[in-house]
Amino acid sequence: MAQSIILPVSYIQIAIRELSNKGITPEQIFEGTKLSCHSIQKDGYVTLDQFIKVILNTRKLSNNPAIGLLLGSFLHPSTHGPVGWAAINSPTLSDAINIFQRYSQIRTPFILYTTLTHGEDYIIRLTLTDSLKAAHLIFIEAMLMLLQHIIEFILGRPMTEANLYMNSFKPSYADSYGQYFHCPVHFNSGHLEIRLPIAMKNTANPNADKHMYQIALEQCQEAHHQLRRDINISTEIYDYISANLSCSPTLEYTAIHFGLTPRTLIRRLKDQQTSFQKIKDEVYAFQASGYLRRSVIAIDTLSVIFGYTDPANFRRSFKRWFGMSPQQYREQQTEILKRH
Incomplete structure (x- = not known):
């Protein structure tokens, strides 16, 4: 079953704030996404496709090919939620990067972080796990800027000893990289990674707050x-x-059981191309067919087991599932067993 990626709206809110200074409205930024200021405040998340469209709209409306670098410069670690807070309060630099390695899927599930050492280098490697389409480089630039913020926060100074390697062609605005990154940038590399002297790996974080x-x-x-x-x-x-057939759980009750609102449960199931009613029908159809094949239990009794107060309602549901009545289904299955 496919799982749709969803992302927090905090990244989009940064783009809205930046472009509002240029007289560009949220409605223009949301064009082609079915999003609105109301919807992002209510839901708190957008799909990856919506996010990509917003970012591409942002680049077009700003007429700034280096928009990924600009937006990345506004990415305070707190924008990254608990992942960012844990990183800037980590005991050491390597602990901070390990937070991204372990928990990046919470905020940016399309990026995999890997750390390794090679000779005198401590390497932070980024691998894209999903297609970001035409927004690929914008995302990468923004995430690299965020990493630079984290590293420099712990070092307490610019990461001038680092080297940044890009596994992409040199863009037309490559000169802009020097305005944002504090280390040499190399294009057309085999991997996307930041290389630091290995001696910096265990740099203690002077700002670490153990409680936070x-x-x-x-x-x-x-x-x-x-x-x-x-x-x-x-x-x-x-x-x-x-496990709760006789209770006939409702959407609302099930949502409460899982600590969700009905709206959130509906959305998350929709992300998996299903619905609560579809799952419920699958469960009841499977269980009902099993009872009818393997037992001689009365159909009226079966309706009670399944939480129906009126056996007629159970019969109607069964006919919707199988296109025949429970009795017809039982007779059909009996004939099949006889033939075998």
Whole structure:
């Protein structure tokens, strides 16, 4: 079952603030996305496709090919939520980068962070796991700027000893890189990575707050757990309904059980190309067919097991699932068994 990537609106809000200074309205930025100021405030998330469209609109409206660098310069670590807070309160530089390595999927699931050492270099490598289409370089530039903010926050100075390697062709605005990055930038490289002297790997963070680090780390762990559950939410709901057939769980009650609002549950299931009613029908159809094939239990009794107060409603539901009545289904299955 496909899982649609969703991203927090905080990144889009930065673009809105920047372009509003140039007289560009949110409506122009949202063109072709079905988004509005109201919808992003209410939902708090957008799909990857919507995000890409907003970023491409931003580049076009600003007439600034280096918009990724500009937006990245506004990315304070706090924009990255608990991941950013945990990073800037980490005990050492390597601890901060490990936070991104472990929990980046919470905020930017399309980027995989890897750390390795090679000779005298400590390497932070970025790998894109999903297609960002024409917005590829914009995203990369913004995320590299964020990493620079994190590294320099811990170092307490510009990362002049670093080297930045881009696995892309040199863009027409390459001179702009020197205005934003504080180290040499190399294009057409085999990997996308930041290389630091290995001696900097365990640089102590003078601004680390142990209490804040622990709180942010716990939030990262909870958000990661929630993300894992979201990915498998349809399976968990299937199991939950199966275990509570006689209660006939409603959408609202199920949402409460999973600590969600009905609206959020609907959206997350839609992201997985399904719905609560579709899952519920699958559960009941599977369970009902099993009872009818393997037992002689009365159909009226079966309706009670499935939480129907009126057996007629159960019969109508069954006919919707299988195109025949429960009795016809039982007779059909009996004939099939006889033939085998």
